[in-house]
């Protein structure tokens with residue numbers, strides 16, 4: 263198992279490296295001169311050259327690449343074209359914001375989905391179960407931005423229970439600090455996007471768990487568990503649900519990737535200052551270092567998530583051979 | 586004869602299906618004395634597994650016991666309710682499941698799967714449970730060092746032994762076995778049955794073996810119960826039933842046995858098992874029976890032929906005269922016309 267983890271770590275490193283390299287060249291190949299937005303074309307050639315030198319844009323591509331790699335290793339994502347501040351400074355809190363929204367929401371979605379789906383299959387055949395399946399299927403095919411706007415319309419505008427967006431009341435913390443996460447105001451702002459994201463991401467694990475359970479319930483080992491005189495509760499949780507978790511666990515990496523990428527939409531709808539929104543802002547302002555940094559972190563999150571989910575799956579299923 | 590440890594009395598069980606209720610068990614009565622070996626034999630679909638599941642009280646949700654009693658040590662489990670029934674499972678009546686590969690939970694250690702069975706019935710300390718599991722492995726001939734392995738780490742035969750160990754965990758007085766060796770090759774099958782017989786001598790449990798293989802029953806059981814289409818058609822001491830089968834279906838099964846050194850090919854019974862939703866009127870075997878007569882359209886009585894030997898056939902008292910004909914393959918072929926007339930489903934048969 264130890265060497266398996268090492269090997270997986272090595273694979274992860276290769277994936278990361280390939281992704282970082284690809285991204286560097288992709289961004290250089292994009293049309294449009296990124297320096298145009300900050301370096302006024304009205305400047306004379308000398309001033310322009312000085313600016314380019316300041317951002318290192320005058321050197322050969324391959325040299326820029328090695329500088330870029332070296333900087334990344336020191337978490338130095340370069341300077342924002344727009345604000346001239348280090349990108350990492352911009353990203354740091356945005357990353358925390360995204361994680362605070364997405365992680366608890368995904369955990370909630372998977373936990374509720376797993377138990378809900380298991381119970382739906384266990385007590386199958388009722389009318390309540392039928393309507394739940396229908397509702398989940400419908401919800402799953404609804405676009406998440408539409409759900410978000412609907413939630414804002416109902417809960418913020420009509421009922422006035424929750425704010426329409428932002429992470430804290432604007433103006434309350436002129437400079438974002440760690441302390442804002444410790445306020446009720448933050449939780450109040452978190453509630454609606456958390457709810458929408460959880461509800462949306464709940465459907466997939468719920469339906470998958472239900473259909474997996476329906477076939478697991480008919481397995482011989484579930485029948486044997488019952489024959490052994492175990493209580494129904496033990497048969498349900500210890501055998502039927504325990505084994506139905508496996509297919510659900512294989513979907514975790516994929517879903518994690520989706521949900522981080524999907525955070526762009528949720529963050530935009532709720533003006534949630536996370537990585538996704540930062541990336542959108544960067545794109546509209548051609549602030550390439552910022553976009554690249556946000557993009558990179560989203561990719562890293564996905565890759566690390568896949569790695570963790572892989573290990574988790576290995577723990578859940580002893581038949582996996584660690585090779 | 587001592588009081589039966591397990592007694593099934595007039596059991597009717599139906600499966601609710603889209604097209605109606607399938608009468609999977611009809612008037613099934615049978616009793617098992619302590620320490621005895623009884624073999625239930627019949628072709629696939631005749632209701633053997635259904636009967637064992639009913640005894641264990643783990644029927645699928647669409648099954649319903651419509652009538653009858655299942656008595657363990659004199660207590661009717663059907664009437665006693667689910668919780669009393671649950672407590673008898675495994676501690677009173679344990680079962681060796683049909684497929685060792687699917688019956689063990691693939692993601693749990695074997696020791697955990699045995700210990701949860703013990704803990705469901707007894708409040709033993711951990712050490713005692715582990716010692717017991719090791720002892721069980723020793724008994725069935727598996728290395729006790731392997732109790733913490735996962736099911737996939739064992740070979741097919743070993744897994745079957747693990748299942749036997751699991752069944753014996755609480756020293757149940759009754760052991761059910763549902764085709765315990767179908768997935769195994771003949772040599773391993775032989776070994777398993779040999780150690781089962783040995784364990785039975787040592788531990789004294791009663792054994793109810795279910796199989797489609799008459800040969801296995803002859804080898805392993807003192808008494809034979811023959812099932813056809815959800816009903817018991819013949820039952821009796823093995824020696825008597827083999828010497829003088831009193832039901833044409835038993836004769837057919839006997840003819841189908843491959844015999845070492847015999848010049849004749851085994852004869853198989855043409856036709857299909859009856860439709861359980863709309864069974865043929867009267868004798869359920871009539872559409873396939875070479876000796877069927879008009880009166881076979883009425884329910885045949887259970888006739889007593891000797892001590893403990895009875896058969897459900899109108900003509901069982903003439904069987905001595907009919908048996909020679911049953912040994913000839915033409916007898917079974919000739920009646921296609923009748924079979925087709927009574928059971929249009931079998932028309933495409935060649």
Ligand SMILES: Nc1ncnc2c1ncn2[C@@H]1O[C@H](COP(=O)(O)OP(=O)(O)O)[C@@H](O)[C@H]1O
Nearest residue numbers: 600607609628629630631632633634635636645
């Ligand atoms: N859950 C069920 N619903 C409906 N019919 C069933 C069900 N289980 C078994 N049966 C039917 O009951 C009959 C007996 O099945 P089974 O007891 O498994 O036979 P055996 O074990 O002798 O092969 C078969 O005709 C089978 O199709």
Ligand code: SF4
Nearest residue numbers: 868871874881898899
């Ligand atoms: S009752 Fe009639 S049809 Fe049924 S087995 Fe006997 S002879 Fe054959």
Ligand SMILES: [Mg+2]
Nearest residue numbers: 633634635763
């Ligand atoms: Mg069966």
